[in-house]
Amino acid sequence: MVGIKDIAQQAGVSISTVSYALNGSPKVTEETRSRIQAIAKELNYVPNMAARSLKRRQTNIIGVYLADYAGSFYGELLDGIKKGLELFGYEMIVCSGKKSHLFIPERMIDGAIILDWTFPAEEILQYAQRGHQIVVLDRVMSHDNIYQVLLDNKGGAALAIDQLIAGQSEKVYLLSGPETGYDSYERLEATTKELTRFGIPFEVIPGDFTEPSGYQAAKQLLANPTQWPIDIFAFNDEMAIGVYKYVRETAYQIGKDIRIIGFDNTELGAFVQPRLATIAYSKHRWGMVAAEKIIHAIQGDPVEDEHIYTTYVDGESFI
């Protein structure tokens, strides 16, 4: 392995001069710098990351934690984060699973962005307590080293309710997500509040954000229907797709017998027929903002929590 020592030897200078030259310090002649850089290139020198970060006490890498790697959902988000980090000269690595959490205290990464309901809050808190900077995208936590970039779930829920009202809905079935989840909780709260305000009856059907739970919910709803159309607000697109799947097995029609609005604006929702009406937001922007926050946090700049706003996307699944 070729190190600065080898370059120094080759160039007939000391290792410190090499280090200065390679790191753009103004303490060396322009001439020796270029000479040294030439030699470095010739020898295919690449600095050893372990040695460098041991000394510098930082890696310039941000870790993004996800519950799993599935779903087209993450694509845009990760893209946004990566783009955002690039602006600050940081690299991104994507991790999943309990063991990779150690990257944080091990100082393998300079900061973490978390969108992983699997990641225990206490553990996050513990790392924050040790002085590590963390941005969470899926929960609210109060700590000096933790910041949040959250979806405006309440706004999104209100948009959906607006549509239901405009559609003269007489009763709304709420296909909810996991009880413990922040997003699901907020959507449920805002929805019930809004529906109550407008005096529209509703019923909550517990789901868990997965397609099968949507399927089951539809099965249950269509077992003994009372009135038509059946209006559903699914708290995410995936469950809405589950509803589609079940309805397909019957003679009923989405958009006519069953009207449904989703949340997330996933690719699949845009593809199915009739197109799924849903609540959208920019996943790309979400990632960019998260990246910006974590870097500012690391650099000690003032950071404020931020929200990602939502819009309504029309679809023939409703009206």
Next chain:
Amino acid sequence: MVGIKDIAQQAGVSISTVSYALNGSPKVTEETRSRIQAIAKELNYVPNMAARSLKRRQTNIIGVYLADYAGSFYGELLDGIKKGLELFGYEMIVCSGKKSHLFIPERMIDGAIILDWTFPAEEILQYAQRGHQIVVLDRVMSHDNIYQVLLDNKGGAALAIDQLIAGQSEKVYLLSGPETGYDSYERLEATTKELTRFGIPFEVIPGDFTEPSGYQAAKQLLANPTQWPIDIFAFNDEMAIGVYKYVRETAYQIGKDIRIIGFDNTELGAFVQPRLATIAYSKHRWGMVAAEKIIHAIQGDPVEDEHIYTTYVDGESFI
């Protein structure tokens, strides 16, 4: 930051004793070991990764390189890799983008698994030349430090052709992928060979593995159709979905006027109606095998290239 030094002080022993105790060396009493471990836990000690890997000259991390993070395609594959690596006590990080390539020569990772047509072959070769171990999933390369785990594209193509023959196809339109890609190339080669052998006429329509290119191809094909049904073998599901999209805008029907077989067995293909007939393979197994290969390569064990076999998945899009 708490290091072994602090533990040593607290325990009243030397740092080497601490190191031995923590690393399970048989050179310390069982009693001192447990005492030291207790203190380490109490102080929330976590080893500094940079220091450790500087000394050990390895990180126990494998990097997986992807062209992008999009698509449900990667989910299962990454899951397989992660599971596979876990068996050997290795961690996985997922990377994308030119700058992250540096992780390899920087020795930030012990090995790389590459499924990224964006990653230049010469660069891979260069890293292999420096002694880094690499497993490629999307090309053939000949080097002592490079191994490949590839899809059995030829087998898959043959399976599709079998179906076309059984379906009495009189002419087959081949919706091909990017010319430079290994997978696309092999599928094309095997397909043309097989079709020629059976004397079935065919025509190649150049695509690029993206949905829009499938859409365009369908548009072109349906502009002045000559005979029915039109039989298509799309070299991946994504393009097949593009065909679906266009056909939807017409009065024609998939499975009747247009018969089509895809490749990859993606989630979307399983969802569309009529279900897309396609060539499947275990992405999970692909990942597991890749993980196994890279670890064996690192450990200096003998490694043989391997293939991932394919099966035919029935769908109403064909017959």
Next chain:
DNA sequence: TTGTAGGCGTTATCAA
């Protein structure tokens, strides 16, 4: 069984 000390490859502080 435990302690001492040198080294992993870089960076950064002082002298020269």
Next chain:
DNA sequence: TTGATAACGCCTACAA
């Protein structure tokens, strides 16, 4: 402008 040298935190002969 350059060079010697001490860290950074951990591991590991070798010595005690």
